[in-house]
Each structure stands twice: as structure tokens, then as C-alpha cells.
Amino acid sequence: MEIKSTYISSFNCFEIDGRLDQDGIISMQKHIDDKMKNGAKFFIFDFAKLEYINSSGLRVLIKTQKKLKLFDGLLTIINPNQNVKTLLEISGMTEILRLKSNFKEAINEFTHNN
Amino acid sequence: MHSLLTQIDQNNFSFKIRGNIEEISYLEGIIESIGLQWNLNEKVKFKLNLVLEEVLSNVIFHGFESVNENNYILSELELSSKEIQIRIIDNAKEFNPLLKESEPANKPIEEQTVGGLGIHLVKNMTVFMKYNRKNELNQLTLSITLLDGN
Numbered sequence: 001m002e003i004k005s006t007y008i009s010s011f012n013c014f015e016i017d018g019r020l021d022q023d024g025i026i027s028m029q030k031h032i033d034d035k036m037k038n039g040a041k042f043f044i045f046d047f048a049k050l051e052y053i054n055s056s057g058l059r060v061l062i063k064t065q066k067k068l069k070l071f072d073g074l075l076t077i078i079n080p081n082q083n084v085k086t087l088l089e090i091s092g093m094t095e096i097l098r099l100k101s102n103f104k105e106a107i108n109e110f111t112h113n114n
Numbered sequence: 115m116h117s118l119l120t121q122i123d124q125n126n127f128s129f130k131i132r133g134n135i136e137e138i139s140y141l142e143g144i145i146e147s148i149g150l151q152w153n154l155n156e157k158v159k160f161k162l163n164l165v166l167e168e169v170l171s172n173v174i175f176h177g178f179e180s181v182n183e184n185n186y187i188l189s190e191l192e193l194s195s196k197e198i199q200i201r202i203i204d205n206a207k208e209f210n211p212l213l214k215e216s217e218p219a220n221k222p223i224e225e226q227t228v229g230g231l232g233i234h235l236v237k238n239m240t241v242f243m244k245y246n247r248k249n250e251l252n253q254l255t256l257s258i259t260l261l262d263g264n
Contacts, residue, residue: 052163054167054171055168055235083156087235090234090239092234
């Protein structure tokens with residue numbers, strides 16, 4: 001599993017490649033904490049290459065979204081494969097965070113709303 | 115084939131792990147081996163992996179009170195034309211995951227408990243769940259459908 005971190009147009013973007021296992025979850029949490037400590041409020045998680053995520057991984061995203069909400073921040077997930085998308089829907093996460101098809105869509109809607 | 119996996123016959127596999135969370139990492143290889151033998155598609159393998167991981171993690175975190183070399187969790191899988199039946203047998207203290215409240219992600223975070231989301235996912239990804247306690251063993255039976263749309 002690999003996490004690539006980039007910064008584009010006010011958004012902190014994380015590209016998750018592979019299976020988000022226990023070590024990956026710890027690594028993802030650290031990436032998020034480091035960015036939030038520096039005042040980051042807008043996150044995009046690119047799940048195009050994410051093959052698998054469990055409930056512990058989902059909980060990290062839920063906690064992050066709830067923290068970001070306190071600072072008018074935003075967490076957006078883009079490009080999930082069908083299995084991950086179904087999991088996000090079943091878990092109820094699509095009701096508490098944004099799910100978009102691609103980066104452009106995520107940025108565009110944000111720009112129009114702000 | 116994965117070294118922990120035993121093939122009983124064409125439609126039956128079993129594997130045993132100890133009550134140790136690090137052993138959850140074996141699941142990926144185990145599911146790949148079973149998937150190859152049974153020609154499972156990605157959707158079914160994903161569900162099988164998630165259901166097994168969430169249930170086994172729950173037993174390890176909530177069932178076993180201490181790390182002990184006698185702790186074990188035996189998983190038996192049986193393929194039929196429409197579903198995969200999974201039987202999970204462990205020697206942890208009595209723990210019925212069906213009694214644990216299902217907690218979707220949109221429940222307030224302060225009301226969520228560890229494991230509640232996992233159980234919620236398992237209940238939604240299976241078509242059958244049954245628990246019983248027999249001979250001081252927990253036995254949980256679950257079924258995953260092979261039919262599209264579920």
C-alpha cells in the first residue's frame with residue numbers, strides 16, 4: 001500500500017494505492033494529523049487505486065470529516081471502484097461526506113459553492 | 115495455495131488462526147487462494163474478505179481476554195450453487211456479535227463504539243447470520259450470496 005500526498009488549489013490530496021490494511025490506516029491517520037496540525041481544512045482522497053478498506057479505515061475518514069466540520073473544512077472522496085463505493089453507501093458515509101466521480105468535479109463544485 | 119488453508123474437498127475449505135490481530139493479514143492470501151479455486155469474482159472476494167476480517171477482528175478484540183497460545187479461531191467455508199456458507203468457531207468467552215448494536219457511519223461519533231460499524235457492514239453483506247454457544251465454543255454461521263445484485 002502506498003499513499004501519495006499532493007497539494008492542489010487549496011486541497012490536500014491523498015492517493016491511496018493498494019489495500020488499506022492496519023499499517024496503512026496508521027499511516028493515513030498520520031498523514032491527516034500532520035496536515036491538520038498545519039491548518040489544512042480541505043482534503044480529497046483519490047480512491048481510484050484503492051482495492052480494499054475495512055471498518056477501521058472508514059472510521060478514520062468519519063472522524064476526520066467530523067473534525068473538519070468544526071472548522072468549516074471538507075473531506076471529499078473521488079474515483080472509488082464499485083466495491084468500495086458500495087461499501088461507502090452501506091456504511092452510511094455517503095450521507096456525511098462528499099463523493100465525487102473525479103478531481104475536476106470535486107474542485108468545480110467547491111469553487112461554485114464558495 | 116496459502117499455507118494456512120486446508121482443502122477438505124472441492125467445495126470445502128478451512129483455516130485456523132490464533133487470537134492474534136497480526137494474523138488478520140493472512141486473509142488476503144487465503145481469499146486469493148479460495149477465489150482461484152472457486153473462480154470467485156472481485157465483488158464476492160471483496161465481501162468474503164470484509165466479512166471474515168470484521169468477524170475475526172471482533173472475536174480477537176472482544177472475545178479473547180488475554181493473548182494465550184491456546185486461543186484459536188477456526189473458519190470453515192462451504193460453496194454451494196447460490197452462496198458461500200461460513201462457519202466461525204472460536205474458544206473465546208461467550209460473545210454474540212448479533213447482540214451488538216449495528217452502527218452506521220451517520221450515527222453521532224460520540225455514540226459509536228469500536229466494532230459497531232464492522233457489525234453493521236457484516237449484517238448488510240450477508241444474507242444469513244446465526245450464533246450459538248456449544249461446548250464452551252462460539253459458533254457463528256453466515257452466508258454470502260453469489261447472486262448479482264446483493
